[in-house]
Amino acid sequence: MLGTFVSIVSVSSMALGSAAWSAAALTGLCQALVAALLMNVAIVGINQVYDVEIDKVNKPYLPLASGDLSMQQAIGIVAATAALSLLLGVLSGSPALLATLALSLLLGVLYSMELPFMRWKRSPWLAALCILAVRAVMVQLGFFLHMQHALGVTGGVTGGNFIVTRPLGFTMSFMLLFSVVIALFKDLPDVKGDTQAGVQTFSVRHGTKIVFWTCVGLLMAAYAGGIAFALTSPEPWSRLPVALGHAALAALLWGRSAKVNVGRKGELTEHYMFVWKLFYAEYLIIPFLR
Numbered sequence: 485m486l487g488t489f490v491s492i493v494s495v496s497s498m499a500l501g502s503a504a505w506s507a508a509a510l511t512g513l514c515q516a517l518v519a520a521l522l523m524n525v526a527i528v529g530i531n532q533v534y535d536v537e538i539d540k541v542n543k544p545y546l547p548l549a550s551g552d553l554s555m556q557q558a559i560g561i562v563a564a565t566a567a568l569s570l571l572l573g574v575l576s577g578s579p580a581l582l583a584t585l586a587l588s589l590l591l592g593v594l595y596s597m598e599l600p601f602m603r604w605k606r607s608p609w610l611a612a613l614c615i616l617a618v619r620a621v622m623v624q625l626g627f628f629l630h631m632q633h634a635l636g637v638t639g640g641v642t643g644g645n646f647i648v649t650r651p652l653g654f655t656m657s658f659m660l661l662f663s664v665v666i667a668l669f670k671d672l673p674d675v676k677g678d679t680q681a682g683v684q685t686f687s688v689r690h691g692t693k694i695v696f697w698t699c700v701g702l703l704m705a706a707y708a709g710g711i712a713f714a715l716t717s718p719e720p721w722s723r724l725p726v727a728l729g730h731a732a733l734a735a736l737l738w739g740r741s742a743k744v745n746v747g748r749k750g751e752l753t754e755h756y757m758f759v760w761k762l763f764y765a766e767y768l769i770i771p772f773l774r
Contacts, residue, residue: 487764488524492516492627494767498651499631512634516581516627519572523585526566527592533558534596534603542674578633584626588618612667619763620660628652651773654713661706662763665699672696672746673753692746700741703762707734710769719774729769733762 496513503509532539532548539549547553553561566589573582595604595614604610671687672695687695710730714723737759744755 485521485524487760488520489517490764490767491623492520494770495624495627495655496631497771498655498773499628500635503635506635508634508636509631512576512578512631515572515576515578515634516630519569519576519581519585520627522565522569522572523588526562526569527588529558529562529565530592531596533562534598538674576630578630580626580629580633584622584630587622591617612664615667615670616660616663619663619666620656624652624656624659651770654710654773655770658706658710658766659763661702661709662766665702665706666759666763668695669699669756669759673749673756675749692752696741696744696746696752699759700737703737703759704734707731707737713773717774722772722774725772726769729772733765737762 493513496509496516500509532546533555536548536555539546544550548555548558569585570582570589573585576582591614594602595611597603604614668687672692675687675692707730711727714726714730717723717726740755740758744751746752
C-alpha cells in the first residue's frame, strides 16, 4: 500500500513538471490514490483467494491461510474494493485512470483465477507479462496521463499522438527491467510450495542460485543506465541527485546480495522484500528526472 502511494505521487509529480501543485492537481492525485489503493486490495485479495492452499505452505501468516479471515469474508472484501475502485474511476471522468484500474483488475484475474485459459501464474512467461504490464507500463503511463487530464492540459499529446517525454521514457524502460527482476525474484522463496503444486516457475526449473544472480545482474545494469541518464540530462541541477541516487542504490544492492545464502528461504524472502524497497526507492528519484 505504501509502495502504491509513493509510486502514484512520484509519477504525478513527474507529469506536473515545474508547475506548482494546484487544487486541480491535488484533486487528480487524490482520485488516483484512493481508486488505486482500493484496486490494490482487490487484486492482492484475488490472489490470496485462489492461492490459499499454496499459501498454507509458503506464507501461513496471510489472513486466509492462517484462518483469520473466512473465504466468504475475503470474497466480500475483493468484490467491494474492486467495485468501489471502478466507480471512482468512472466518477473521475478520466479515461486514463479508468483504463488503468480496469486493465489492472483484468490482469489480476487472469493471473490468479483457476478458470480455463487463466491462472497465468502457472506460466513464468505469462506471469512476467502481467507484472511488466502493470508495473512498467500502466502505472507510469496511466497515472501520468491522468494527471495531465486533471490539469486540463495536453502535455505530451500533440495532434492526438502521444509523445513520450525523456523522463517518462526512461522511467518506463527502467521499471520494465526492474519488473522483470521482480517477476523472477518473487518465486525464489516459494520453490518448495510451487514444486508441490506443479507450478513450473523459472526458480523451479533452473534453481535459485542462477535466478538470484541473474536478477542482481539485471538490477546493476538498470542502475548503470540511471547514472548514464543523469550524466546526459539537459538540466545540470538534476544530474547530481539522479546519479548519486542510482549509485547509492546499486551499492546497497550489491552489498546486501553478497551476504545472502540462497539456500535459505528466510534470507531469500527478506532479500525479496529488500528488492521491493529498492523498486519504490526509485520513485524518490523520478521527480528529479529531466
